Amino acid sequence: MLYTLAPDLLLGWPRANRADECAFMLPDVCARPEVGRLTGRGNTANLESVLALKPDLILDVGSTTPTFASLAARVQEQTGIPYALLDGRFEATASTYRLLGALTHRDAEPLAAYTEKTLSTINERVNRVPEDQRPRVYYARGPRGLETGLGGAINVETIEFLRARNVAAERQGGLATVSIEQVLVWNPQVIVTIDRDFADSVRSDPQWAQVEAVRTGRVYLSPKLPFGWVDFPPSVNRLIGLWWLAKIFYPDHFDEDIRAVTRDFYSRFYHVAPSDADIGRVLEGRG
CATH class of the missing domain: 3.40.50.1980 (Nitrogenase molybdenum iron protein domain)
Structure with a gap:
């Protein structure tokens, strides 16, 4: 900050x-x-x-x-x-x-x-989005994707700010480890992850194959250069992540060009003017 x-x-x-x-x-x-x-x-x-x-x-x-x-x-x-x-x-x-x-x-x-x-x-x-259009979201951390943020956890603050339905919110708390069986019961429509290994492997992992988000290709790897967009550190870096998540959750309500929003945010907050190639690298979450 x-x-x-x-x-x-x-x-x-x-x-x-x-x-x-x-x-x-x-x-x-x-x-x-x-x-x-x-x-x-x-x-x-x-x-x-x-x-x-x-x-x-x-x-x-x-x-x-x-x-x-x-x-x-x-x-x-x-x-x-x-x-x-x-x-x-x-x-x-x-x-x-x-x-x-x-x-x-x-x-x-x-x-x-x-x-x-x-x-x-x-x-x-977000207030204009009907309740039934708010997606069920699972936040996946760790190489196996089985660490998540419970209701009210600082790690899922942006997801909950956007009033998406955090599937793990039935319990309040911080981070927790869950089983794949539990994820299958929750059956999220969207998975957001900060772990590149998990993002790379989940689509070919038979254990995850029945999860709706995996079946429909709605697994998203969060950008994290120079700081995370969704979770860590829990500071102003998450403001740009709000736009990114909002476009994922409610594409009909957020038609902003995320590349333009990113360029503007980085120049205001990080004091740099990233090139198109730099922004592409950030949005791929490959840092």
């Missing part, structure tokens, strides 16, 4: 970016060092190395639950560096941009306004 608003202020990344990701970002900023994660699962940052970078602010966009708030307070206490914990929920993106703009003394209004317009335009059109 900081990269999209003020790339020059970014000292480092939670993990080092790969070359194929850097092709879609400002090269010098993309190449800044890996500093690891300070909080959350798999925190890997070394406080000494963070301090050595002499930051004026530690920025964390994500969950603002008491657990994360106390972690933030502890890091601030240990380092003496102000720690801003901002709301990472999808619906809060515009207000989080404005708060980040105030913290960094940068004009966040263009990105906040784009976010609001995108969410309201898409929401308005």
